[in-house]
Amino acid sequence: MTSSLNPDSDSIRLGIDLGGTKTEIIALDHQGQTLLRQRTSTPSHSEHDTPEKNYQAIINNMVAMVQQVQQQLTIQDYTLGIGIPGAISLATGRVKNANTTCLIGNDLQGDIEHALQHKVVIANDADCFALSEATDGAAAGKPSVFAVIIGTGCGGGWVINGGLVSGPNAIAGEWGHNPLLWRDEQDTQIDCYCGQQGCLETLLSGPGMRQQARYETGVDQATEDWFAAYQQGDTQARQVIERYHRRLAKALAGVINTLDPHAIVLGGGVSNLDSIYQQVPQLWEEYVFSDTVTTPLLKAKYGDSSGVRGAAWLGSAIK
Numbered sequence: 001m002t003s004s005l006n007p008d009s010d011s012i013r014l015g016i017d018l019g020g021t022k023t024e025i026i027a028l029d030h031q032g033q034t035l036l037r038q039r040t041s042t043p044s045h046s047e048h049d050t051p052e053k054n055y056q057a058i059i060n061n062m063v064a065m066v067q068q069v070q071q072q073l074t075i076q077d078y079t080l081g082i083g084i085p086g087a088i089s090l091a092t093g094r095v096k097n098a099n100t101t102c103l104i105g106n107d108l109q110g111d112i113e114h115a116l117q118h119k120v121v122i123a124n125d126a127d128c129f130a131l132s133e134a135t136d137g138a139a140a141g142k143p144s145v146f147a148v149i150i151g152t153g154c155g156g157g158w159v160i161n162g163g164l165v166s167g168p169n170a171i172a173g174e175w176g177h178n179p180l181l182w183r184d185e186q187d188t189q190i191d192c193y194c195g196q197q198g199c200l201e202t203l204l205s206g207p208g209m210r211q212q213a214r215y216e217t218g219v220d221q222a223t224e225d226w227f228a229a230y231q232q233g234d235t236q237a238r239q240v241i242e243r244y245h246r247r248l249a250k251a252l253a254g255v256i257n258t259l260d261p262h263a264i265v266l267g268g269g270v271s272n273l274d275s276i277y278q279q280v281p282q283l284w285e286e287y288v289f290s291d292t293v294t295t296p297l298l299k300a301k302y303g304d305s306s307g308v309r310g311a312a313w314l315g316s317a318i319k
């Protein structure tokens with residue numbers, strides 16, 4: 001699968017970010033300028049609905065959003081990409097690993113293409129984030145980019161020469177379900193929903209960081225409160241955040257040792273902790289198998305918009 005800025009194509013890129021609660025659509029021109037952006041609530045499952053009805057309502061909602069944008073912009077020629085909170089199984093072509101569970105097992109691509117009579121490309125939302133940041137975001141122009149959203153989870157994506165790498169199992173970038181390397185005694189080994197113990201996600205995600213900090217200090221507070229206390233010079237928060245920096249450095253050193261990407265981009269709530277960008281590259285030198293490490297660690301340029309923008313670039317892959 002490839003997707004890149006293509007100045008020869010003047011068709012409008014539509015992207016949809018299908019979230020658990022909100023569905024967003026964006027229209028980009030070929031230079032990445034936003035022409036239009038709209039948001040609706042994702043139809044949710046009510047007690048009177050069957051999962052099939054809920055699924056159909058989600059399809060109908062996305063189709064209506066596309067048709068409305070077509071009318072507003074008076075366009076016929078467009079590409080369409082959709083980012084979903086899950087993945088498409090290469091074995092079956094159907095949705096797997098989605099937390100919007102009514103999607104699971106359905107032929108989302110086929111059903112939308114049938115309803116719109118138009119081609120669609122679908123990818124995981126973290127892959128869309130990576131594609132956005134590699135195309136015209138923080139890592140624009142870098143030959144290879146590893147990008148990860150550290151928020152409620154730890155989902156990543158891997159882009160080479162402007163094209164998403166999916167892999168034969170459709171899991172490239174699923175770094176959050178590796179264990180922490182060079183583990184210290186105080187690093188917890190708790191159960192992850194994936195069935196393993198001690199996954200990076202259980203230590204580095206927002207909820208993981210909060211839980212680990214509670215384990216270390218006995219204090220239970222939101223990650224934002226730890227960040228604020230750290231910035232105010234609180235001693236306990238400094239220890240918590242410094243340990244967090246080191247865990248993230250170890251985890252990313254493992255990525256550098258494996259892929260040696262030209263840039264690493266961070267998104268999600270934890271990426272707002274500004275100290276990461278200075279501290280982590282100093283710490284990872286200890287773990288990367290190289291005399292010097294020049295890999296830039298970058299904050300996402302488009303933040304929460306990267307999911308929907310990446311979905312729009314995804315559609316450019318359709319020929």
Ligand SMILES: [Zn+2]
Pocket residue numbers: 176177178192193194195196199201
């Ligand atoms: Zn896991």
